[in-house]
Amino acid sequence: MKKVKADPKGVLTGSHYLDGDHSLAEGGLAAGCRFFAGYPITPSTETAERFSERIPTVGGVFIQMEDELGSIAALIGASWAGKKVMTVTSGPGFSLMMENIGLACMMETPIVIANVQRGGPSTGLPTLTGQQDMMQARWGSHGDYEIIALSPDSPQECFDLTIEAFNLAEMFRVPTFVMTDECIGHMHEKVVIPPAEEIELVERKWYTGPKEKYLPYKPDKDLVPFMIKAGDGYRFHTTGLTRDERGYPVINAECQDVCVRHLVDKINKNADKIIKLKEEEIDNAEIIVISYGITSRVAIKAVQKARKAGIKVGTLRLITVWPFPEKRIKELAKKIKAFVFPEINCGQVVLEVERCSWGQTQVIHVPHCGGWVHNPDDIFNAIKEAAK
Amino acid sequence: MKKEDQLEEKNPIEDLLRMDRIPHIWCPGCGIGTVVTSFIEALKKSKLDLDKVVVVSGIGCTGRVAGYVKLDSFHTTHGRAVPFATGLKLANPELNVVVFSGDGDIAGIGGNHFIHAARRNMDITIICVNNFNYAMTGGQVAATTPLGANASTAPYGNFEFPFSLPYLADAAGATYIARWTALHLRRVTKSIQEALSRRGFSFIEVITPCVTLYARRNRLGDGLNLLKYYYDNSEIHHGADTRTLDISYQGKLVVGKFVDKEKPTFLDAMNEHLGKVLGDKYVLYGRINDDRD
Ligand SMILES: Cc1ncc(C[n+]2csc(CCOP(=O)(O)OP(=O)(O)O)c2C)c(N)n1
Ligand code: SF4
Ligand SMILES: [Mg+2]
Numbered sequence A: 001m002k003k004v005k006a007d008p009k010g011v012l013t014g015s016h017y018l019d020g021d022h023s024l025a026e027g028g029l030a031a032g033c034r035f036f037a038g039y040p041i042t043p044s045t046e047t048a049e050r051f052s053e054r055i056p057t058v059g060g061v062f063i064q065m066e067d068e069l070g071s072i073a074a075l076i077g078a079s080w081a082g083k084k085v086m087t088v089t090s091g092p093g094f095s096l097m098m099e100n101i102g103l104a105c106m107m108e109t110p111i112v113i114a115n116v117q118r119g120g121p122s123t124g125l126p127t128l129t130g131q132q133d134m135m136q137a138r139w140g141s142h143g144d145y146e147i148i149a150l151s152p153d154s155p156q157e158c159f160d161l162t163i164e165a166f167n168l169a170e171m172f173r174v175p176t177f178v179m180t181d182e183c184i185g186h187m188h189e190k191v192v193i194p195p196a197e198e199i200e201l202v203e204r205k206w207y208t209g210p211k212e213k214y215l216p217y218k219p220d221k222d223l224v225p226f227m228i229k230a231g232d233g234y235r236f237h238t239t240g241l242t243r244d245e246r247g248y249p250v251i252n253a254e255c256q257d258v259c260v261r262h263l264v265d266k267i268n269k270n271a272d273k274i275i276k277l278k279e280e281e282i283d284n285a286e287i288i289v290i291s292y293g294i295t296s297r298v299a300i301k302a303v304q305k306a307r308k309a310g311i312k313v314g315t316l317r318l319i320t321v322w323p324f325p326e327k328r329i330k331e332l333a334k335k336i337k338a339f340v341f342p343e344i345n346c347g348q349v350v351l352e353v354e355r356c357s358w359g360q361t362q363v364i365h366v367p368h369c370g371g372w373v374h375n376p377d378d379i380f381n382a383i384k385e386a387a388k
Numbered sequence B: 001m002k003k004e005d006q007l008e009e010k011n012p013i014e015d016l017l018r019m020d021r022i023p024h025i026w027c028p029g030c031g032i033g034t035v036v037t038s039f040i041e042a043l044k045k046s047k048l049d050l051d052k053v054v055v056v057s058g059i060g061c062t063g064r065v066a067g068y069v070k071l072d073s074f075h076t077t078h079g080r081a082v083p084f085a086t087g088l089k090l091a092n093p094e095l096n097v098v099v100f101s102g103d104g105d106i107a108g109i110g111g112n113h114f115i116h117a118a119r120r121n122m123d124i125t126i127i128c129v130n131n132f133n134y135a136m137t138g139g140q141v142a143a144t145t146p147l148g149a150n151a152s153t154a155p156y157g158n159f160e161f162p163f164s165l166p167y168l169a170d171a172a173g174a175t176y177i178a179r180w181t182a183l184h185l186r187r188v189t190k191s192i193q194e195a196l197s198r199r200g201f202s203f204i205e206v207i208t209p210c211v212t213l214y215a216r217r218n219r220l221g222d223g224l225n226l227l228k229y230y231y232d233n234s235e236i237h238h239g240a241d242t243r244t245l246d247i248s249y250q251g252k253l254v255v256g257k258f259v260d261k262e263k264p265t266f267l268d269a270m271n272e273h274l275g276k277v278l279g280d281k282y283v284l285y286g287r288i289n290d291d292r293d
Helices: A020-030 A045-057 A068-080 A091-106 A134-139 A155-172 A253-268 A294-308 A326-333 A350-357 A376-387 B032-045 B062-067 B081-091 B103-109 B111-119 B165-172 B185-197 B211-217 B223-232 B266-281
Strands: A003-005 A014-019 A033-038 A061-064 A084-089 A111-119 A125-129 A148-150 A175-181 A188-193 A200-202 A237-239 A277-280 A287-291 A313-318 A320-322 A338-342 A362-366 B053-057 B072-075 B096-102 B125-130 B176-181 B202-207 B234-236 B253-260
Touching (some): A014 A020, A014 A155, A020 A033, A020 A045, A020 A084, A020 A111, A020 A175, A020 A188, A033 A045, A033 A068, A033 B081, A045 A084, A068 A084, A068 A091, A068 B081, A068 B111, A084 A091, A084 A155, A091 A134, A091 A175, A134 A175, A134 A320, A148 A155, A155 A200, A237 B062, A287 A294, A287 A376, A294 A313, A294 A338, A326 A338, A326 A350, A338 A350, A350 A362, A362 A376, B032 B062, B032 B125, B032 B185, B053 B062, B053 B081, B062 B072, B062 B096, B081 B096, B081 B103, B096 B103, B103 B111, B103 B125, B111 B165, B125 B185, B165 B176, B165 B202, B176 B185, B176 B223, B223 B234
Parallel strands (some): A111 A175, A148 A175, A237 B072, A287 A313, A287 A338, A338 A362, B053 B072, B096 B125, B125 B202, B176 B202, B234 B253
Antiparallel strands (some): A003 A200, A014 A188, A111 A125, A277 A313, B176 B253
């Protein structure tokens, strides 16, 4: 893995007062994103607007496409031409992107997609928050595959995790999602952007061997194949069809097994290298509150209240949601009385916690259908109930 | 066939084909291979650096072209070849990006992308094999099926008005537009050569009837006879008003070069405009020494 310093041109070093949407754009620019294709949608549009304003001054292209089907297709093309690429959207646009998220997985193409989630289904709540696209982020396109999804809890993390998302996308040649939400997207806070030389970026895994020996999908030791770009004289082929190491279509169950297993293993077997969690006061906890994104900030109020009431509560924040921290949850499930899991949906990521708990501990979900964050008391009551 | 429509010399085309993927999947007598031959001839005659020529296809019988040419080639998803090509071109303006796909792919499911890429004058070349139906999936009715023709999902004959693709391309802003039949080998080659040498959105429609599905279902004969029927019933009319190019069922076919004009491309316009407005702050993007006209 080759690391390089950020290109100072894209880095707006300093202390700023920014909302999450604008921070996503700054994170992308700092990470070296020089191609943005998107389509306006509330509550994510500000990211696209900032890109359109900033990218001409750093040597890149912004294009507003005709729809999100086109945005993501353009992203994959641009990534194969060698650029770091990004788009931003929300629910309805995310749905349209599903088609070519599958193509990006199959072609093993690094792309970054930020989803500033709003309430759904359908047009739902254009201006109000939700965390309802979490399962869609994981498997919304057809077929089997794995992706990476991160969940920031602040505008600062929108910046930090967008850079992280680029690094992971490049490292694993996989679509990587920054799954934020309307609240954080529109929340203004202090965002500190470090000097370029303090921002470490992962360079794409460029192939350097002899041209005739190149195989676009031959896994390296870390399971990730080396990449090349169009125009460099390799005369390579790639397809959305099930393909062999050469990138040639092979339509049978044997090749499918190798190809799909690889797409899944590449992420799952590297899960330890990918996953980031934030744990607090876990050691003596009887109850652990799991959360991600904006809900972590609401849950903390309930946790404080519970601690005051004498309940031993720890917290676990999923900075990485996908791949899911299966090992850690299994480990903790053996030690505690209950997990309490608030999320702004009717029960999505909690299904993974239930699966990993294997019936060894209680899992109490605190649902919310979207439109606003939880009332901390709802979470507090769940903790109290669990502690009984 | 007229002499000028035959390929004069037998250039070996194998070095631009993925011979390790031959035999191809196309039916005997299908015209798609003929169009590929013309394309490769055009590439050979052009002075382009073939390492910089990229082929993008969508899905369909024609969509398989990307898999057979020995160039950087992408077989993408149904309808999305044009925006994929847009990304490639914008990310590396040195590339010559060619979309090679079917009528359903480009003008049906991909119709919106097609008109917008034309509107923006995206500097790419589109070669569209129009076989009047969705062939890959078994001969369903398409946006190009002539009125009255039979298709597997129009078993009583088609009653929807079809698109005239050159007219659509013209209305949307394409700067180079031609139509030929697959048997106009040299003319197709010449048009592709011209299109590759133009900056801007170039569109070439090649009428290539699907022998296995469309022709059989409509009892129109087979193989070369069928291709010849279209060839013989075509009239060359360069510069024809694109409003007059409707294709009727087994009627006369107007072919030729209809549009060949200059207009700033997306990137030219972007550089020009942002350079003017932003002055020194603007970082010129991808301006290349382009020896094309
Ligand atoms: C999203 C999606 N819908 C439908 C299909 C099925 N499909 C495959 S090829 C095709 C039609 C292709 O027609 P055309 O583009 O005209 O190409 P041809 O086979 O006629 O050359 C369809 C509908 C698909 N692959 N993807
Ligand atoms: S089905 Fe039709 S278009 Fe497809 S290969 Fe056969 S003849 Fe050609
Ligand atoms: Mg067709």
